[in-house]
Amino acid sequence: MVISSKPSISSKTTLVVNFSSVVGSNNPLNPLGLKLRQLIWEALEEAESNSSVGSVILYGGLSSSNRSNFSAGADLTEFGSVSKAPPTTAGINKNDGRPFFPLIELVKKIENCNKPVVAAISGNALGGGLEVALSCHYRISDTTGNFGLPEVLVGVIPGAGGTQRLPRLVTVPKALEMILTAKSIGAKEAKKFGLVDHVVGLAASSSSEEKDSLIGCAKRYAKWAELMPLDDRRVGKMRIKESDSELEMIVEIASKKLPPMQMGGEGVWAALEAVKACRLPIDEGSAIELEQFFKTLRGSQGIARRHGFFAVRKAQRILGNNNYNNNHPLLQKSFKTVTAAVIGAGLMGSGICLVLLQAGFTVHLVDVYKESLDKGVVFLKGTIQSYVKRGRISEENAKRMIKSLKPTQRFEDLSTCSLVVEAVIENMKIKKKIFSSLDKITPAGCILLSNTSTLDIDEMASSVSISRRPLFAGWHFFSPAHVMKLVEIVVGTATSTETTCVMQQLTKRIGKTGVVVGNCDGFVGNRLLISYGAETTLLLEEGVATVSSVDKAILNFGIALGPFQMADMAGLDIGYNIRKQRGWVSNGDIISKNKPARYPDVADVIVSDFKRLGQKSGKGWYDYDKKIGRGRKSLPSKEVDNLIRKYAKRGQIPVSDQQIVERALFPMVNEGFKCLEEGIAREPSDIDVVYVYGYGWPVYKGGPMWWADHEVGLKYLLRRLQEFSKQFPHTDYYAPSDLLKRCVMMDLTVEEYFNLGLFKKQKKVSSKL
Known part of the structure; x- marks a missing residue:
């Protein structure tokens, strides 16, 4: 009309x-x-x-x-x-x-x-x-x-x-x-x-x-x-x-x-x-x-979803003064004149590079190995063109992104960068060597970030000059980085509030959900995952569950992927290398002294002896056929079944889905309480955001801490953890958190405990003791 x-x-x-x-x-x-x-x-x-x-x-x-x-x-x-x-x-x-x-x-x-x-x-x-x-x-x-x-x-x-x-x-x-x-x-x-x-x-x-x-x-x-x-x-x-x-x-x-x-x-x-x-x-x-x-x-699902909605906004609240360094180059309205760099052209590094290109940065993609660098560039150009075909970006924007991509093998090209993100293999020596070089090359105000998923940010920061350490932090993306919404902003001992504020705002600007976390082994997300991975694999060695029955129980709970499906997608070698870095993996007949009392050796053997690395090698906990589901469909593996039989105890009664869920998820929640106790997580809802957006926790169950508060009940959680502790002594992740005990004693949910400001009061009392 x-x-x-x-x-x-x-x-x-x-x-x-x-x-x-x-x-x-x-x-x-x-x-x-x-x-x-x-x-x-x-x-x-x-x-x-x-x-x-x-x-x-x-x-x-x-x-x-x-x-x-x-x-x-x-x-x-x-x-x-x-x-x-x-x-x-x-x-x-x-x-x-x-x-x-x-x-x-x-x-x-x-x-x-x-x-x-x-x-x-x-x-x-x-x-x-x-x-x-x-x-x-x-x-x-x-x-x-x-x-x-x-x-x-x-x-x-x-x-x-x-x-x-x-x-x-x-x-x-x-x-x-x-x-x-x-x-x-x-x-x-x-x-x-x-x-x-x-x-x-x-x-x-x-x-x-x-x-x-x-x-x-x-x-x-x-x-x-x-x-x-x-x-x-x-x-x-x-x-x-x-x-x-x-x-x-x-x-x-x-x-x-x-x-x-x-x-x-x-x-x-x-x-x-x-x-x-x-x-x-x-x-x-x-x-x-x-x-x-x-x-x-x-309804409970609606209430949980709205909890998640507000939890994201709470997690994104800027720490301290909202006016921190608003003139910083990384907070400009346009990034056309701002240069960033990503070190490492693997899947993670290329994904982070793509995110920064989409945000408008000129990005140096750095890899000392030409073959890896070329592979990363091919991935980036191919993905950008696929976005054009699907109507996600315009042809003009695609040309700008490709023009803004600067592949290089030279660290010397990073002398004008405002931001550098390291995304290489999880090896402390290699990372420290990289940051030591960057300290000498990049300008004084450049923020240096590591995409590490588990390693000590403070130890990494020790490789740069003292004046640079306030500008050093972790920026932990989740794989694939250009798809997953979550980013953990890891604050080290020396990281300034100013740098944290800038990173919070930048993370939001690039379309990601940022959660500020403290520095510890695995930070929040992967720290909680340690017990999850161990316990689900120990169920196999105990002979009470199979790979498929564990995944089925977790999928029925509502988590997007079963633990073994998730491990195969991420790559079994990643977890293996992390355990090796911690000194847990046995070397031949020499048993590691650092190994936990209860430890699933089968998770190491499947990698070291059978070279099953997950989807990327066509075999992991499951088999994969490129002709079926583009090589991503999980197929039962006879080789894995035979391997597990060598470790599994005979004649054990299979556990129920509920028992699997409690064995796998209750220690995760308990570790969440410990993260709160130690100040690694600021709020219970921050942990919920990490797990909903980073690990496929069902949003209609609110997140692990919300689930514990409103579906499980903290009294039941505490009782079951105490029972598991007796059944499996010397297992730290089953030892109930003091914060959990305190909440049960006061008949409060952990959410209520924090909303009432009781945690801050407890910290003040503890600091005087």
């Missing part, structure tokens, strides 16, 4: 409601909190009662950074206080004098307004923001418009008519795709499916409308709409295009793609149930939607 640019005969005022006027220009997302809902409500009241007002425009406005969003959705901090359906009227609560303007009542008021309401959309219109837009009579967008209902990601479903109005506009299949996958669509696609009426700047036209601003075009629509009937523009009064039988078939097809309820499917199944109701009149359908919304709001 194109509106004539001729002046309207209406002389009435168009009331423009600017969201940023109440939300504040420093919050560009315009969350639909109480103040914004009240602003919209009162503006509609004014429009309906004032005869000089002919129409209303809802507009996101501009933030202090000139970014514009309509609204990115509900204020999730309000969800904790919502426990029942909202009242059917809005206004001031007579009991406590507080205002209440429920979103579901607001969208009804917008849709039923007797004056036309136009949504002028720029940027994000997500969740409740899209529900507000759907209730407007016209929707005008610019080319930056982004539309979606991502509620399932935070454990709820749309609760203000989204599951009812969206299918009426864009068809049921498209609505289901958007709601169940949480994927948003751009302005062009939104216009194609009828979600918006017009996109400013999309069509090639010389008309004055195309030269208009978004708000100018919205005003033209509003003036025209004043002359037109409104009933056929109320989306809630429309009917879906599909017949009842077609709707049933569409829903049945969609249901086959959903995860089981107990495996994280509570939200999507509730959303599907709500969408099924879109064939009903809007009030009846909305009542079913609201029922399903509150079901998910109170």
Whole structure:
């Protein structure tokens, strides 16, 4: 629809409601909190009662950074206080004098307004923001418009008519795709499916409308709409295009793609149930939607997902003063003039290089071995071109990235770098030698980082000059680095708060989820993994489980990969080399003195004697065939079965899935408590973020610490650890943490313990002893 640019005969005022006027220009997302809902409500009241007002425009406005969003959705901090359906009227609560303007009542008021309401959309219109837009009579967008209902990601479903109005506009299949996958669509696609009426700047036209601003075009629509009937523009009064039988078939097809309820499917199944109701009149359908919304709001999976949402934001809070070194080159708005370097062109180094190239850096990829360097360059160029083919980046951006890649075998080329990341083999001598060279070559302000997964950051830092050590830290990416979201920012003894702050902000800028952790063997993620890897393998040697039964139990729990599948994907030689570095691996008949009392030798033998390295060698704990699943499908191995039989005890009773889960995961949680005790992790939720984003822990179980608090129960956890300690003496990871004992004694979850500030008080008391 194109509106004539001729002046309207209406002389009435168009009331423009600017969201940023109440939300504040420093919050560009315009969350639909109480103040914004009240602003919209009162503006509609004014429009309906004032005869000089002919129409209303809802507009996101501009933030202090000139970014514009309509609204990115509900204020999730309000969800904790919502426990029942909202009242059917809005206004001031007579009991406590507080205002209440429920979103579901607001969208009804917008849709039923007797004056036309136009949504002028720029940027994000997500969740409740899209529900507000759907209730407007016209929707005008610019080319930056982004539309979606991502509620399932935070454990709820749309609760203000989204599951009812969206299918009426864009068809049921498209609505289901958007709601169940949480994927948003751009302005062009939104216009194609009828979600918006017009996109400013999309069509090639010389008309004055195309030269208009978004708000100018919205005003033209509003003036025209004043002359037109409104009933056929109320989306809630429309009917879906599909017949009842077609709707049933569409829903049945969609249901086959959903995860089981107990495996994280509570939200999507509730959303599907709500969408099924879109064939009903809007009030009846909305009542079913609201029922399903509150079901998910109170459900354990929804609560765990929202815990994860807030845990990420808590982990990313900048330490100390937020204004630390804002002029640092790594915090510039553009990285076009900033040079970085990655040492090591293997899979990890090349992945980190790709991440930095995507962020806009010029990157020196360094490897002293030409064959490795060439292989890394081939990987990078091939991956960049694959991104172009899949539409992830433009051809122009791909050319810039390739031009910004500077492969070299010379450390001397790094003399202008602001950032250098070392990503070579896990060998302390090699790493220290590299940093000693970098100390002499790189400029004084250059930040030096190691991608080590286990090694001592402080020992590495000792290889550089004292003045450089505050600029030294760990930056532990997870493999593959260009895919995995998590990065551990490892703070050494000498690492300055300034450097930590810069790295927190940079990690976020490159699209990763950064968690600040302390320096110890394995930091947080791999430290907890030590007991997990050992105990799952010891189950094999005890003869109570098989490779497949252990993986099956962990997969049924909800973790993305079984422990043996994960080990094969990462490479069995990596764990073997780490154990060798620790002095645990026996050398022939010479048994290591450093080896733990309970130690799974089979994990070493499978590498040293059988050369089974995992997927990359075509054989690990499983066999792999390049003709099946591109060489990634786990196939049972007779050779591994025979090897395990040599170690396994005879006549043992197989353990249950629950016993496997407790043996494998309880010591992990216990180690998490010890990380908190020692200050290696700052918050219980930081450990949850590490495991959800780095190790495939199911987000609907919140993370290991959340799971212990809310599903297992700390009393049960402590009792089982005490039982395991008696069953397996001299096993440190089963010895219950003092912090766990303290929480049980005080009848608090560990989350409550930290929220109450008791850990800080305990530290003060301990420091005086």
